[in-house]
Amino acid sequence: MANDTKTHPAVLRTCVVCVLGLFVIATCLPDLRRLWQPTGDAGFVSDFGGNVTETRPDGPANRAGLRPGARLDIAATDPQYRFLAIYGTTLSAGQELRFAVEQEGQVRHIVLITDPEPMDLATKLFIITRELAMLLFVGIGAALVLLRPSPATWGFYFYCLGLHGAPDVVAPLEFGSPWNHVVWSLQGMFINAGFIGVAVFGAFFLHDKPTGWRRYVLPLAGILVLSFAITQACVWPTLNAGRSVATVGNVALGIQAFMALIAMYGLIETYVV
Template identity: 25%
Template sequence: MTRHRILFFGLLIWALAMIVPDFVRAVRPLGSFGFYADSNGLIYDVAGPFESETQSPAWKAGVRAGDRLDFTRMRCIPYDAYVCASTIAAVGGNEYVLPGRQTTIDLLPTATESARDVTLIADPRPTNWFARLVLALDQIAGIAVILAAGWLVWTRPSRMTWGFFLYVIWYNPGQAYEFYAQLQRWPLLLLAQNVLGSISQAAGYAGLLVFVMRAPTGAIQPPWDRFERPLPPLAAVVAVVLMAAYGNAFGFHTELLMRATILFGIIVSVAAVAILLKRRSSLSPKDNQRLRWVMWGCLIGLPAFVIADLNEYTTLFANWDGFVLPEDIVGLLYLVNGILCLFVVEAIRRQRVVNVAIPLRRVTVLALMTSLPALLLHQQAEHLHELVELPGWSWLVIGALVLFVISRLHEWSVELADSYFNRVLDKTEKEIAGAIMSAKTAEEIDRLLSDGVARALKLASAATFRRTESGFHRFEVSVGWDDTAVRDLRAGEGAMKNLLEGETSSFEKAAAEEAGFPAELDLPIFAVPAANRLHTYAVTLYGPHEAGTDIDSNEREMLVNLGRHAADAYTRAETETLRKTIAELRAQPDLSRGMA
């Protein structure tokens, strides 16, 4: 294997190793000492994740908001494993530790208290079934995003795919609190992980910018190459700053640096969106539609991730009258980012995509279906957990049942939304179907299937090949098919077999070009037979929309229905032609005497 493949497997295993252990939290929650301290050592909250201060181990031990950690005694130099581990677990805004873990924090003197040491034992963090369900979904989405980005690197390695892969290694919806809680038993390993994490974060920032400069084709245009060259040294500088933010483990006040690291993410997110907006006009219609998927993935996904990170790793929101987002809401924000990362993967994987409004509409419905229970039930779920004592695994079962109900409601809601937004499409299908059924000749049916549909759906190309004794022949000049285009349909053996059996078929670019079909935007991508159970009368080849988007599932269903109507119309037209021919033959005197 090449060095790149070895590096790829190492990064893939590391990325999964960080988030997979958090599935344990869906069954057994981590613990908390019941206080939050920022990176300057200021204790600003002594309730922590608990519902009230009286439930907090820190409050019970006499710790109060406004106390400060004594960094002269709580530091990793000179090295003492217990002191170092206690320091790392105490600072940074949001601590997760193993349940039952013991730690000692050193506090500076206050106006009412002298300097003191306080020993704390972590209690399990309160949780509820919905938060556990969201956590499980986050972990599944995180694994899916990492594997999908890794698949892109494996199948089409380039700076573009590597950039995206480096980005999702760190910025994916999967959470790594269990991984870090376990590493706290070995402080030196945890410090090493923080160093690697800082490098990974910086590489992720640079990777995202490389990706948006090259997506979706992988090629970089001349105006952007000069911006790509300085990214590696800038990433190195950012990595150093990120490492410095962990200096609180060595006695330094780093809250400002910690907030600056989040600011880096905001700046990079804004820059990424600005680059995507700027590049829209320089791409072909097909690639511009793919870029729209990337752009909307960044427009929605990046802010969701940044808000969740600000809530989890800084005191910025806490300074607003103690406002903190609930754990399940934060999990949903991470989940939104993960789903939209999969949008990006789809845009790179596929050569042609449907209108981005369709998947966005469905994701919006899914977000509403999941966020409403989060807003209404997370407090009630905590009370229910207190009233009904059930084992931890049972809440996973309850969560799975809720997930099933939500999935069914989502499916029903999507169908309802599609029926609303597809009213124009349904009307168009009814009008064209009526015209086809009223057509008197096969030529008229040909034109309705090709030009009529192309005008209605604004397709770049469409052509009907009617079946003859020698095969399928194109009699008419139609949209995207001039006199120089092929007249006889010659597709692959598998495609022709499907069409003769009355099944639709899709064309890959290479197969379409080999068959002599029109190129570029006019390239046909979908073939629909006009067939009944006994015979295939014609085949219509459809290209993408004039805007470059693919034909979506609802439009494909419409075309299939029109093909069935056309088969009936062709049957009637053939029957009428045959009757007319017989009548004409009978009208001839010689034939009439012979028949007599």
């Protein structure tokens, strides 16, 4: 009975570690196809509010008359193009994008054909290097949790899962609606969890029995994970309703910065104070 009591948590822990790691691997490795089949580039960048912040000179968006300062009108865009309009990328070059924009006080519909993304030798080597680093990163994080489970190693593992740095552009494009939204939202959740993991690792590293402010980091992390899950689930319905998600995005960035500061303070206090 004693062995069974110890085995069940270990099996559950192994399953959780594997599922989390496999999701990250499954959403990152598809980007290797970009080495021989580049994605389609719409030639513009937009923020959380749907505001166009940048257009590539001579790119599809620029040729279609889209300029920085315009706002994507998702509510007036055909549903089949809404995700791609926000994403600004298609699975392959030559795909058509149709969306509505509000520019200079007028709403108009834009049609553009995506160009192949720039893909020189340096970019290819960069993609390969980042994917290999992701595999190493996730593997080390998983091994630490399995060999020595603790809040610190779990925090480090979530850091590895969310902030590995590997490209994960292709995965959401392989699915139609609503699954592309689901994959995109989960990717966002993992990034946010990575920042929370950094804070947990910083608070618990060399502090298996936390005291003082460190005792409150885990409850705070749980609250933030739930909050991020709720806000991430609301992003796409909000955009579909034609409303801006700029506030949600800015709050998320603020919390990410706060988590990073907690991690830095925890590590500095461990080694300096």
